[in-house]
Amino acid sequence: HIVPAFYDRDADGIPTQWLASMKQAIATLSPTWNSHRMVREYTDAWYAPSQPRAEALSARHGRRAKKLAERLARLRRDWDAVAVARVEAERRDDTITVRAALELGPIKAGDVEVQVWVHPDVGEASAVPVAMKLKRSADSATRYTLAFPNAHECDITVAVRAVANTEDLIDPFDGGVITWSEGIHLPWTPPADVKTKSDPRPRSTPKQSSEVS
Secondary structure (H helix, E strand, O other): OOOHHHOOOOOOOOOOHHHHHHHHHHHOOOOOOOHHHHEEEEEEOOOOOOOHHHHHHHHHHHHHHHHHHHHHHHEEEEEEEEOEEEEEEEEEEEEEEEEEEEEEOOHHHHEEEEEEEEEOOOOOOOOOEEEEEOOOOOOOOOEEEEEEEEOOOOEEEEEEEEEEEOOOOOOHHHHEEEEEOOOOEEOOOOOOOOOOOOOOOOEEEOEEEEOOO
């Protein structure tokens, strides 16, 4: 209705309804959506926290920054060897368990962080992916596992991703490397106290998996 209101003019050619809406929007939004709030938020969230990091990276003629650049160069050079070979996911009672096997090639396990991303069919995706724990194995694959609370009362899709792991990156995406698995759909089974006779489903769902051949 905003656009029609702009063209609905009175005898003097003034869009009175549109002006009323704009005045209300300014009065309502200005306390939050203004440049003062923006500068304060940027300063508190980004500029001030970045100062110690900048000092640490530039100390001793930028020694730490040079090491970071060399490490990222190696990761980018060898990242094509990183692959999510297999993912298994299981939803049982109040816990979701995800297991993943990755091929890392020449990259060391310590240079990679493997994370689980959860996307519910209802609501928003996880704000922050959760890092998986490394589980040593004798074969060529590097294995990871994670068990976490089943917080979503709806069907969900889980996926595994590998990103650069270094404390000197503010965000893992700054490394410029990432590898995703296929998503795995896990249906939701209502708790026993809300079951009906027409809903005989068990409290757990079969283990689902995706594998790259």
